[in-house]
Amino acid sequence: MESRTHADKCILAQHCSLAGSDKCNALCSSYIAVHGHNAAGGRVAAANIPSDYQKATLQNSPARKDQAAAYSVIDSYVNTFQRQFNEGSERIKSLYLVSASPGTGKTTTAVAVLNEWIVRHYIGSVQRGLSPKERPAFFLDVNAWQTDYNTFNRPRVPDHIAEPAAERYYRYQSAASSAPFAVLDDIGVRDASEAFRADLHAVINARVTEGLPTVYTSNVAIEDLALVFDARLADRVRDMCLVVPFKGGSKRGIRI
Numbered sequence: 001m002e003s004r005t006h007a008d009k010c011i012l013a014q015h016c017s018l019a020g021s022d023k024c025n026a027l028c029s030s031y032i033a034v035h036g037h038n039a040a041g042g043r044v045a046a047a048n049i050p051s052d053y054q055k056a057t058l059q060n061s062p063a064r065k066d067q068a069a070a071y072s073v074i075d076s077y078v079n080t081f082q083r084q085f086n087e088g089s090e091r092i093k094s095l096y097l098v099s100a101s102p103g104t105g106k107t108t109t110a111v112a113v114l115n116e117w118i119v120r121h122y123i124g125s126v127q128r129g130l131s132p133k134e135r136p137a138f139f140l141d142v143n144a145w146q147t148d149y150n151t152f153n154r155p156r157v158p159d160h161i162a163e164p165a166a167e168r169y170y171r172y173q174s175a176a177s178s179a180p181f182a183v184l185d186d187i188g189v190r191d192a193s194e195a196f197r198a199d200l201h202a203v204i205n206a207r208v209t210e211g212l213p214t215v216y217t218s219n220v221a222i223e224d225l226a227l228v229f230d231a232r233l234a235d236r237v238r239d240m241c242l243v244v245p246f247k248g249g250s251k252r253g254i255r256i
């Protein structure tokens with residue numbers, strides 16, 4: 001049934017005093033700031049979250065129950081997000097969400113954490129009389145990014161194929177390097193050329209150097225990352241990073 005209000009469509013609802021009221025609708029300025037007109041813009045679209053995952057929050061995540069230990073760490077972790085407003089405070093850590101098996105809820109959870117950042121950045125900025133950033137967070141699907149790389153680096157690829165892939169590749173590289181918060185989804189899963197690895201390393205290096213928090217998801221134990229990439233990259237990922245294991249087998253295809 002179509003609900004009367006926008007509370008179930010808006011990631012701010014959990015924290016919003018207007019949620020569920022007659023002011024909770026598509027014309028709400030905060031709803032538009034976060035989700036855009038027709039739910040196709042705002043900070044959520046700017047974050048580049050894949051559509052299947054866009055509405056994920058820590059509260060509605062299907063993985064919350066099965067991954068109780070992980071969620072208890074993450075629930076406390078997100079409270080450190082308020083440090084973004086305190087110049088000179090302790091750095092906000094990064095997270096490494098890891099399981100050997102796919103389908104344990106890592107990407108869903110990474111998006112939920114990213115959405116939490118958007119919410120806390122938006123509300124915290126408004127409360128302090130600051131303008132919320134247009135792109136407070138960015139989601140990089142490392143596999144898709146590598147596919148773009150391979151597309152424009154194939155021999156004799158026609159320009160109309162290579163150019164959009166290259167344009168997107170460098171745009172994403174820049175956004176992922178500089179966004180105040182980022183998800184790097186599925187690092188370390190495929191064979192990577194030296195040049196692609198260098199670009200991924202540059203993104204991670206830029207973020208760590210600037211003290212920008214990142215959620216990594218991976219099927220590779222953090223100790224083995226040096227085998228997949230190299231020791232330098234593995235060290236950079238480990239910098240100020242909480243490892244959060246996800247347990248069990250794949251829950252893909254389960255409808256709840």
Ligand SMILES: Nc1ncnc2c1ncn2[C@@H]1O[C@H](COP(=O)(O)OP(=O)(O)O)[C@@H](O)[C@H]1O
Pocket residue numbers: 062063064066067101102103104105106107108109217251252253254256
């Ligand atoms: N514990 C769970 N219970 C039910 N469904 C789950 C659970 N964990 C994940 N899912 C669902 O399985 C699918 C894959 O989850 P995803 O977050 O992409 O996993 P991963 O990134 O670990 O491969 C999604 O549709 C998600 O909603």
Ligand SMILES: [Mg+2]
Pocket residue numbers: 106107108185186217
């Ligand atoms: Mg995933």
